[in-house]
Amino acid sequence: MTFTLRQLVYFRAVAEHRHFGHAADACHVSQPALSVQIRGLEAQAGAPLVERRARDVVLTPLGRQILALAHEVLDAAEALERVVRDQGAGRRTLSLGLIPTIAPYLLPGVLEGLRGGDLQLGVQVREARTETLIDRLRGGALDAAVLALPCGERDLVEMPLFEDRFLLAGSQSRLDRLAAGAGALRPTDLEASQLLLLEDGHCLTDQALEVCGKDRSGTGINMGAGSLGTLSRLVAAGFGLTLMPELAAAAESDAAPGLCLRRFPQPEPARTVGLVRRASTPEEGWVTDLADLIRSVGERIVAATRQPQPDP
16 A cells, blocks of 8 residues: 555644645645545555544544654655755755644744854744644654753753743733732732633643643633734733733734733743754754844843833
């Protein structure tokens, strides 16, 4: 039996999107064409790989096993393609991963720095959650990843870059009501019913729960937003409170009118943003150069949020 890379790419997309139509859009093919490839893969496997339901699909036990192997095969194929392409062009391409709560805010400045500086690197960007980035880093599909530290993996080297503090975000009326209470408000003072967080699986959710002293099973905690952009608009509209990284503060404030931010008293809660690579990766100059660039861009963004704001 022979599986094709196309079949595995389409199957991975179906597993990620849990929807044939959305997977087809992501792969830039028609839904019938994608469905034909999935049926062919199932025929070779000898059993269904997905359960087809009215609004979505879920993997079968066999589908989960094949998906894990498909990730390894596709990561290896992408690494091979990158090596051959770079060798032919006489240059190095760096595959960089970033988590979704960092990528939209850090990438523009980093890519601008790469284009305008002396770093002779072509950069391919992958945005995914921490667990996926670590798997792809280990598999060779990524050269480095920008994550919230620590990731706690022995075979990976962590390079701390900058501190990204958390701000309290909500509507003006909600923040005013909190300000009316006695004493300085700390994260642990927030009630579970007030919190609106990203869906489970985002490391920012784990960090927010930790600094607020809350358990994910706590009654009343809403963990349903898929992105910081969605979360910002919800809390700006008065649907709750959340913790906003300084890195995202300016961009989300511009995009969500009505979003207000307040600092916590010292010591302010924070996450450490860092660059992670395999321990087996040689310590070439690009690692240090890239780390210095990301640190410079990140520190510039967070420093801007710490400047005193003029009175309205």
